[in-house]
Amino acid sequence: MELLTNRQLLEHWVRETRSAGHRLGFVPTMGALHAGHRSLFLAARQTCDRVIGSIFVNPTQFGPNEDYQRYPRTLEQDQALLEEAGCDALFLPTVQDIYPDGHQTQIQVRDLADDLCGRCRPGHFQGVATVVAILFNLVRPDQACFGLKDYQQFLVIRRMVRDLAMPIEVTGLPTVREADGLAMSSRNRYLDPPARQRALALFRAMERAQVAYAGGETDAARLEELARQVLTEAGIGQIDYVAVRDPDTLLPLARIEQDPVILVAARVGAARLIDNRRLVRN
Numbered sequence: 001m002e003l004l005t006n007r008q009l010l011e012h013w014v015r016e017t018r019s020a021g022h023r024l025g026f027v028p029t030m031g032a033l034h035a036g037h038r039s040l041f042l043a044a045r046q047t048c049d050r051v052i053g054s055i056f057v058n059p060t061q062f063g064p065n066e067d068y069q070r071y072p073r074t075l076e077q078d079q080a081l082l083e084e085a086g087c088d089a090l091f092l093p094t095v096q097d098i099y100p101d102g103h104q105t106q107i108q109v110r111d112l113a114d115d116l117c118g119r120c121r122p123g124h125f126q127g128v129a130t131v132v133a134i135l136f137n138l139v140r141p142d143q144a145c146f147g148l149k150d151y152q153q154f155l156v157i158r159r160m161v162r163d164l165a166m167p168i169e170v171t172g173l174p175t176v177r178e179a180d181g182l183a184m185s186s187r188n189r190y191l192d193p194p195a196r197q198r199a200l201a202l203f204r205a206m207e208r209a210q211v212a213y214a215g216g217e218t219d220a221a222r223l224e225e226l227a228r229q230v231l232t233e234a235g236i237g238q239i240d241y242v243a244v245r246d247p248d249t250l251l252p253l254a255r256i257e258q259d260p261v262i263l264v265a266a267r268v269g270a271a272r273l274i275d276n277r278r279l280v281r282n
Ligand code: AMP
Pocket: 028, 029, 030, 031, 035, 036, 037, 039, 040, 145, 146, 147, 148, 149, 150, 173, 174, 175, 176, 177, 183, 184, 185, 186
């Protein structure tokens, strides 16, 4: 795997790859990689001739009191995982590579980015959309793979790509979970054993809503209440949201007409965790 530690090296690699006519797959990440990330690289490997990843802990998507400084950085293990997943190149930009002096331009995806995590983390999706647009312009991939674990982020990026007519296929891949159901996340490293146990309630809360939905419950507020109860009973006090929403627009549902998505965000111990799943009739 080639290590591209600055913008010039990346640009050179991209030029060579494109002039060879290869179909290029791209997986942007913030590192501290796990089997969830691995699944994205394996998916890109299936459909592309060359696969490139990036690791960049993007300062602009963190709020002033969030975990930018302490976000886990595990480059050596990350490299080993990527080698094993058949990744061809890894882009490791500096902040200056992404935001050269005088950077002024932001990308805002309205509506989709305003609610849920956008409401709890003001400016977050603007930071995400902007960095992804810059990375897309540098890497010029044919396909980019994202996890549905970050469902709102996936919808925001898909919208941006459509609205700005970027010639990129955006693929969303299923959430990879631990054996007990906890969604894999780089931030799970912040959980001590009791918090790790409590964190399982996110998965169980969504399951509770699924059971009720499959049993005929069609009131979104009632489904949210059932899921919220599971979190509260597990001792999770700081719930950012529990929301049953339209899977395309993320708008609240007066009446459920197509299978909705349930999204949860809560602080558990030292971590803010998010998770989601589609509810299905079975
Ligand atoms: P991150 O480095 O956590 O910002 O995530 C980089 C990419 O990995 C994003 O597209 C995430 O949605 C995806 N991802 C993170 N966790 C998982 C998971 N458990 N399963 C699948 N994809 C994931």
